[in-house]
Amino acid sequence: MAAKGTAEWKGDLPSGSGTFTAGDTISGGYTFKSRFEDGPGSNPEQLIAAAHAACFSMALSNSLAQAGSPPESVQTDATVTLRFVDGAPTITKIALVTTGRVPGIDQAAFTEHAQTAKAGCIVSRALAAVPEITLEATLL
Template identity: 45%
Template sequence: MIRKANAVWKGDGRNGTGALTTQSGVLSDNPYGFKTRFENEPGTNPEELIAAAHAGCFSMALAFGLQAAGFTADEIHTEAAVTLDPDGDGFKISRSALTLRAKIPGIDGAKFQELAHGAEKNCPVSKVLNAEITLEAQLIAS
């Protein structure tokens, strides 16, 4: 399975503009630039997209782990906070902090933590990130 996306950039780093397009068309010439990446101007940026990918991948990995263990979640809510830090002359993604809140009928806290940490380590996006990954997981009573 191969998934594709492309970026087109025009101009210099600070004043130029870019557009992101995904194979599925969910993003189609979505604009991004210096201000959406470094100054919180509305719009997307690569780190936000990595955070979305990590949260989505982790949530699905947990759902599969729960299913294999005989559980079905009422809700899995995951936030990923990706940190972009200076690194020499450039930048690096240094961390992705996952925060999980889940409603899972019939599971005990220890099994929940075991499955959540397994998903943290084994989702494909976690495996590709060369960054510290943390998980704070809370089971919410159903």
């Protein structure tokens, strides 16, 4: 299955602006300020964070269910850090923070499943070039 996104940028880098769409319901605008200076609007790194959080939550839920412990819920926040490395903007870190409501397991089992999901989720594998991907997993 192919997934599609589109984007258009108008103008030069510091004063231009862009728009993007992903699927049928996700769209937004972005600027230099929203990407590099914490200005209002969206940016591509937020889309990466959302994609990673969604993929990881699905992968963790699947791992738990296959082990006989289907979760009531898995909620994940992903924070993508963009820094300049040797003068080039670079994603240097992604921090995953997940919480789960999973009857019948303990924290150690939840952490083990979370580590498996982190290693195996499609987006994690696609982002393997990111130097640091951390995980904090808490069973509620």
